[in-house]
Amino acid sequence: MWIKATLSNIIKETDLTWKFVIKPESKFAFKPGQFVQIKINDLVRSYSIASYNSAIESFExxxxxxxxxxxTEHLFENAKAGDELEIKGPLGKFILPEEIEGDLLFICTGTGLAPFRSILQSIPLQNTSHKKIYLIFGTRTKNDILCQDEMNAYEKSIKDFKYIPVLSREKWDGETGYVHDQYLNLVKNNVLENPTFYLCGWRDMIKEARLNLKEQGFDSKKIKLEIYG
Ligand SMILES: Cc1cc2nc3c(=O)[nH]c(=O)nc-3n(C[C@H](O)[C@H](O)[C@H](O)COP(=O)(O)OP(=O)(O)OC[C@H]3O[C@@H](n4cnc5c(N)ncnc54)[C@H](O)[C@@H]3O)c2cc1C
Incomplete structure (x- = not known):
């Protein structure tokens, strides 16, 4: 069922990645990690819900x-605050289990961060009991890092949460290279206990990560995927 909604704000996060704030006309409940479909001028695309603001009943x-x-060309070139659109959802099973038994590894590139942002937002709000959580976020340069202050703040507010940003095209004082080296290091150094891997982003990164993890002996059931295309 399609629900009417308003595009209530557009916030530039980086040159090429923007936040679109959407206010549904009726009450909207979702599980962190899920996505919505949006319809504008009969064009339908899926987007992960990147955060929710209960005070204004809007999601980003x-x-x-x-x-x-x-x-994306429509959203970046023509869309403006106040525009109407339709949404369908929430959809998808890229969510945490009721009970978290082992460590969690969130692996993403670019806007693949979106579902993890709403999952992390929910952990202190819902007082979720968990073990260690790692977020490995890959992008090209420092200017492309998404929601960095928020992720740094979660490192302080969420117990046993470690944020590992990794840059593929710029040297800096953090990690460089691709996301793959980061989770493989954790696996090979035996720092993970009974981990479940959550992979989100574009197909090539996910295919490679899934293959690497299978080669390390992890069962498909412990590798959850959200593939953007
Ligand atoms: C479950 C799910 C969640 C998702 N969540 C997000 C999210 O949170 N954030 C996000 O950014 N994306 C997300 N996506 C991807 C999103 O749904 C769209 O696929 C994406 O925004 C591209 O849509 P588009 O209409 O702009 O591109 P499309 O028009 O569908 O084009 C797709 C690709 O083809 C290329 N292309 C199109 N036309 C041409 C042409 N004439 N010549 C050459 N190349 C062409 C485009 O450059 C683009 O790379 C998600 C996808 C899924 C399935």
Whole structure:
């Protein structure tokens, strides 16, 4: 069922990734990690819910502009606050289990951060009991890092949460290279206990990560995927 909604704000996060704040006309409940479909001028695309603000009953999407992409060009070039759209959802099973038994590894690149942002937001709010949580976030340069202050703040407010940003095209005082080296280091150094891996982003990164983890002996059931395309 499609629900009417308003695009209530557009916030530039980086040059190519913006936050789109959406206010549904009726009450909207979702599980952190889920996504919505949005429909504008009969064009339908899926986007992970990147955070929820209960005070204003709105959620945020974190969207990257793709050259030649129909929806993203519309959103970045024509859309404005106050526009109407339709949404369907929440959808998807990329969520935490009722009981978290082992460590969690969130692995993402670019806007693949979105579902993890709403999952992390929910952990202190819902007082979720958990073991260690790692977020490995890959992007190209320092200017492309998404929601860095928020992730740094979660390192302080969420017990046993470690944020590992990794840059593939710029040297800095943090980690460099690709996300793969980071989770493989954790696996090979035996620091993980009964881990479940959550992978989110574009197909190539996910395919490679899934293969690497299977090669390390992890069962498919312990590797959850959200593939953007
Ligand atoms: C479950 C799920 C959750 C998602 N969550 C997010 C999210 O949180 N954030 C996010 O940014 N994305 C997310 N996506 C991806 C999103 O749904 C869209 O696929 C993405 O925004 C591209 O849509 P588009 O209409 O702009 O591109 P499309 O028009 O669908 O084009 C897709 C690709 O084809 C290329 N292309 C299109 N037309 C041409 C052409 N004429 N010549 C050459 N190349 C062309 C585009 O450059 C682009 O790379 C998610 C996808 C799924 C399935």
């Amino acid at each position: 999407l974190l969207i990257v502009k793709l050259d030649g992409g129909k929806m």
